[in-house]
Amino acid sequence: MGFYLRPTALEAALDAMAERPLVVLAGGTDFYPARVGRAIEEDVLDVTGIAGLRGIAAEADHWRIGAATTWTDVIEAELPPLFAGVKRAAREVGGVQIQNAGTVAGNICNASPAADGVPALLALEASVELRSQRGARILPLGEFLRGNRQTARGGDELVVAIRVPRRGEGSRSHFVKLGARRYLVISVVSVALRLDVDDAGRIAAAGIAIGACSAVPQRLPALEAALLGNPLKPGLGDVVEADHLAPLAPIDDIRGSANYRHDAALTLVKRGLDEMAAAA
Secondary structure (H helix, E strand, O other): OOOEEOOOOHHHHHHHHHHOOOEEEOOOOOOOHHHOOOOOOOOEEEOOOOHHHOOEEEOOOEEEEEOOOEHHHHHHOOOOHHHHHHHHHHOOOOOHHHHHHOEHHHHHHHOOOOOOHHHHHHHOOOEEEEEEOOEEEEEEHHHHEEEOOEEOOOOOOEEEEEEEEOOOOOEEEEEEEEOOOOOOOOOOEEEEEEEEEOOOOEEEEEEEEEEOOOOOOEEOHHHHHHHOOOEOOOOHHHHOOHHHHOOOOOOOEOOEOHHHHHHHHHHHHHHHHHHHHHHO
16 A cells, blocks of 8 residues: 555644645545455545544534545434435445445545435535635535546545535425345436425425436436426326436446436336325
């Protein structure tokens, strides 16, 4: 292995990142499998010793999820219905061992088109908090993700948290995934849904995000607009039309054809909305 550092303070980590290029290591659930059979030659910054990077807290206008918060932490946390979809996605991130080690920020920074956590957070209009010696900045998650395995993080920057806007008591979310089998599988298609329901039982705002059907997960703004004003009741899935999926750009690969992914996404969005209506 090359240079290895495991600081216990954020400032020490940022100092190290300003000095040289470093590979950030958190849960290691993507780092180690990608290097099976060969020596680790990269210079590594292990952030697991920085206690302040882990945990979920309610701030004045947002929820703050520390970058090193694990998926098990998310599953076990007492959170409002707004996070129901994130919790469902967390249970799909590998097996329990992976959930115990894998981190929320690691899932985002790995930037896989099929990452389960990303659509769920995208539907919640999450943003990414970055820090460096130069200062701090906050980017919407949709802007942070640039493409397959590509993000807007600078070489001297560290993701320190994910922010989720606080919403009213009528906000709830859901997550639906299709894979080749029931457990421990990479998504063929994933769908995350957020609905903000007013006192009259009608949809006041919506966030719909699709994973594994584009280079990065995509929101469906036309569908979100079409849902506004509809009552949250059985039959809600009938609002969905094929044209609403225009932002998607699925590909053919070993897990499914582009046409299959498109049809599956359409079906899963309808199913997800109907399931949310049934649970209301």
